[in-house]
Amino acid sequence: MTTQPIAAPRPAPRRRTRTGAGADLAEFAGAAVTSFAITWLIFARLMPFTVQAVGFAVCWYGLFLLAYWLITRDGHGPVIAADRVMGVLITTGALAAVTPILGVIGYVIYKGAPVLRLNFFTETLAVTGPLSAATEGGAMHSIIGTLEQLGVATLISVPLGVLTAVYLNEVRGPLTRPTRLVADAMTALPSIVAGLFVYSILILQFGWGFSGFAGSLALAVLMLPTVTITAEQVLRVVPGGLREASLALGAPQWRTVLMVVLPTARAGLSTAVILGMARVVGETAPMILTAFGSSTLNANVFSGQQDDLPLFVYNQVSSSQDTQVQRAWAGALVLLALVLVLFVLARLLGRPRTARVRRPAPKPATEPAAKPRQERTPR
Amino acid sequence: MAPSTAVPEAGPERRKIETRLTRGDRLYRSLATAAAAVTLALIVLIGVFLLIRAMPALREAGWSFITVKEWRPDGQQPRFGVSAMLFGTFVTALVAMAVTFPVSVATAIFINEYAPRRIKQTLTSLIDLMAAIPSLIFAIWGLFFLIPLLLPIEQWAVDELGGSLPFMRAAAIGASLFNAGLVISLMTIPIATSIIREVLSQTPRHECEGALALGATRWGMIRTVVLPFGRGGIVGGSMLGLGRALGETLAATLILSVTFEIKPRVLENGGITVASAIAVQFKDAQTMGLSALMAAGLALFAVTFVINMLAALVVSRSRSGAGVEA
Numbered sequence: 001m002t003t004q005p006i007a008a009p010r011p012a013p014r015r016r017t018r019t020g021a022g023a024d025l026a027e028f029a030g031a032a033v034t035s036f037a038i039t040w041l042i043f044a045r046l047m048p049f050t051v052q053a054v055g056f057a058v059c060w061y062g063l064f065l066l067a068y069w070l071i072t073r074d075g076h077g078p079v080i081a082a083d084r085v086m087g088v089l090i091t092t093g094a095l096a097a098v099t100p101i102l103g104v105i106g107y108v109i110y111k112g113a114p115v116l117r118l119n120f121f122t123e124t125l126a127v128t129g130p131l132s133a134a135t136e137g138g139a140m141h142s143i144i145g146t147l148e149q150l151g152v153a154t155l156i157s158v159p160l161g162v163l164t165a166v167y168l169n170e171v172r173g174p175l176t177r178p179t180r181l182v183a184d185a186m187t188a189l190p191s192i193v194a195g196l197f198v199y200s201i202l203i204l205q206f207g208w209g210f211s212g213f214a215g216s217l218a219l220a221v222l223m224l225p226t227v228t229i230t231a232e233q234v235l236r237v238v239p240g241g242l243r244e245a246s247l248a249l250g251a252p253q254w255r256t257v258l259m260v261v262l263p264t265a266r267a268g269l270s271t272a273v274i275l276g277m278a279r280v281v282g283e284t285a286p287m288i289l290t291a292f293g294s295s296t297l298n299a300n301v302f303s304g305q306q307d308d309l310p311l312f313v314y315n316q317v318s319s320s321q322d323t324q325v326q327r328a329w330a331g332a333l334v335l336l337a338l339v340l341v342l343f344v345l346a347r348l349l350g351r352p353r354t355a356r357v358r359r360p361a362p363k364p365a366t367e368p369a370a371k372p373r374q375e376r377t378p379r
Numbered sequence: 380m381a382p383s384t385a386v387p388e389a390g391p392e393r394r395k396i397e398t399r400l401t402r403g404d405r406l407y408r409s410l411a412t413a414a415a416a417v418t419l420a421l422i423v424l425i426g427v428f429l430l431i432r433a434m435p436a437l438r439e440a441g442w443s444f445i446t447v448k449e450w451r452p453d454g455q456q457p458r459f460g461v462s463a464m465l466f467g468t469f470v471t472a473l474v475a476m477a478v479t480f481p482v483s484v485a486t487a488i489f490i491n492e493y494a495p496r497r498i499k500q501t502l503t504s505l506i507d508l509m510a511a512i513p514s515l516i517f518a519i520w521g522l523f524f525l526i527p528l529l530l531p532i533e534q535w536a537v538d539e540l541g542g543s544l545p546f547m548r549a550a551a552i553g554a555s556l557f558n559a560g561l562v563i564s565l566m567t568i569p570i571a572t573s574i575i576r577e578v579l580s581q582t583p584r585h586e587c588e589g590a591l592a593l594g595a596t597r598w599g600m601i602r603t604v605v606l607p608f609g610r611g612g613i614v615g616g617s618m619l620g621l622g623r624a625l626g627e628t629l630a631a632t633l634i635l636s637v638t639f640e641i642k643p644r645v646l647e648n649g650g651i652t653v654a655s656a657i658a659v660q661f662k663d664a665q666t667m668g669l670s671a672l673m674a675a676g677l678a679l680f681a682v683t684f685v686i687n688m689l690a691a692l693v694v695s696r697s698r699s700g701a702g703v704e705a
Binding site: 052054055058079080082083086087089090091092093094096097098100101102104107108111159160163164166167168170171173175176178179180181182183184185186187188189191192193194196197200201204205221224228252253254255257278279281282283284285289310313314317318325328329332335336339340342343347 | 400403404410431432488490512523531569626629633676692694
């Protein structure tokens with residue numbers, strides 16, 4: 001190679017690194033057509049099956065994989081063939097995960113929207129019997145109940161969760177490891193167990209009776225690990241230079257956390273709170289045991305049975321009348337909208353977090369840089 | 380370690396640095412510690428209170444609590460046990476995991492390795508959104524849309540295979556453990572996927588590129604680099620999904636027709652899970668019934684807590700990348 005004289009600077013033709021995409025596509029299409037034809041042959045001619053869409057699709061898919069493998073193996077060898085078939089399988093898996101979510105959202109809108117009227121937000125079920133039309137009555141009592149319970153649960157779990165996150169990330173101590181582990185494990189605490197717990201402690205032990213507050217407590221138990229873990233991750237991103245600058249200026253630890261660390265992580269903390277709310281707003285199982293549900297308005301969260309949206313949907317779906325089931329879809333639509341709003345809110349708040357937090361990081365923690373930064377952080 | 384401590388001691392007189400906290404700091408530190416302690420205490424409290432309330436039933440039933448299928452705790456001769464519930468719980472969880480495992484691993488790989496960059500972010504958000512959608516909504520969607528869609532195929536499987544395979548036999552289909560498990564998988568897929576995706580995305584890029592440079596196909600690279608790297612995350616993520624599947628209430632409550640029996644014919648109507656039994660039996664339960672439900676809840680809590688704890692351990696270990704760096 002080195003002995004070869006340098007030839008004239010003839011520009012080498014630009015090399016195409018892609019293999020022919022057209023041929024690949026042709027193989028794919030060929031396999032699809034082949035398998036479709038065979039499936040049709042089986043279903044329409046050979047077997048006495050009645051043609052059903054789902055069975056046909058499954059059969060077609062199976063035969064397609066086989067045909068595609070055979071075709072690519074013939075053309076490129078077994079290694080490439082395995083690659084292609086696995087590519088198809090992995091894409092199918094991803095589609096299988098994504099299709100239900102779109103299906104659920106679409107179906108809830110399709111079923112719920114025709115029943116949803118303005119009175120759904122202004123009436124209760126107090127005078128609505130099983131035989132009323134689906135558009136009669138409303139879920140005002142449930143919506144008010146949901147908002148109140150969610151609010152109380154947030155008031156309880158957010159200070160606790162954020163303080164725990166501060167302990168995990170700022171204070172640190174012998175409890176750090178076990179707390180982190182327990183918080184991780186608690187994220188998948190069965191919601192019905194939280195309900196049973198609150199029932200046993202508040203209703204059996206203290207004789208409080210069913211109330212929205214009992215429901216809020218159960219929600220707070222479920223919300224706590226989500227808030228803690230998310231908040232801890234947010235606090236971890238706060239640059240250490242900020243903390244050190246504040247401590248070096250003579251601020252005590254609590255002022256550092258309160259005036260520097262928490263304000264810096266504010267956007268991320270809001271995300272943590274909202275994610276926690278989104279996690280519990282649709283919880284039904286613990287509410288069956290704590291808030292119990294009702295069909296009339298009870299605005300007092302601290303006493304008496306109270307309804308909320310998940311209970312509304314659950315009770316309407318469990319009944320036998322078609323009109324009630326339709327009303328349940330309207331409730332499900334409102335609930336889904338609530339979750340979507342919370343989710344989008346969390347995303348919007350979460351997005352500037354990375355930009356805002358990362359910005360001060362590359363700056364060296366020198367004396368002159370400290371001043372403008374200090375002005376920015378309390379903002 | 381040793382040299383760094385030796386250096387200051389070389390000086391004539393070592394200066395003592397005293398860390399003294401102000402009163403505010405002591406307050407702040409104890410407050411934060413208290414919050415963490417509350418979180419820890421909560422899990423203990425849950426166990427203790429359920430145990431206290433469960434004691435009457437456990438004393439009444441003794442070991443038969445584990446072996447008996449029936450559930451008649453209120454009455455002259457109470458006879459109850461969790462074996463039917465536990466069976467239903469494990470069957471539904473097994474079905475859910477059989478779906479969740481391949482789908483979530485495939486989705487995680489797809490998002491990390493196959494998806495174009497723009498779709499990647501959307502897909503990740505969609506999976507997160509899926510985790511936020513209430514299980515109640517998945518349950519009613521499954522009940523009114525998914526199961527009617529699958530009924531013809533299940534009917535066909537029962538007709539054709541029921542003769543030769545005993546567990547495929549069924550008198551009536553639809554409200555079966557299998558369908559409940561299928562709907563539960565919708566709730567476990569996002570949890571498992573997001574954790575597996577996160578762990579797989581930490582695969583060292585240079586090793587992937589090395590594999591590709593050596594002539595591996597994309598699948599070859601995934602099989603030899605990505606999957607071995609993420610084994611811990613895949614196991615841990617699936618176990619977190621399993622913990623969720625065991626505790627899922629609504630899908631089983633709405634879909635299953637309640638029967639307290641151990642039924643290996645998974646496609647046939649009827650069955651019960653621990654969580655759905657609590658939800659269904661709660662309204663009619665008397666004193667002993669409540670206590671028995673508490674005992675069932677305690678069993679569920681213990682099982683899921685152990686599984687989640689193990690999963691959290693596995694995931695946190697694989698997240699930190701220990702054992703891979705070598």
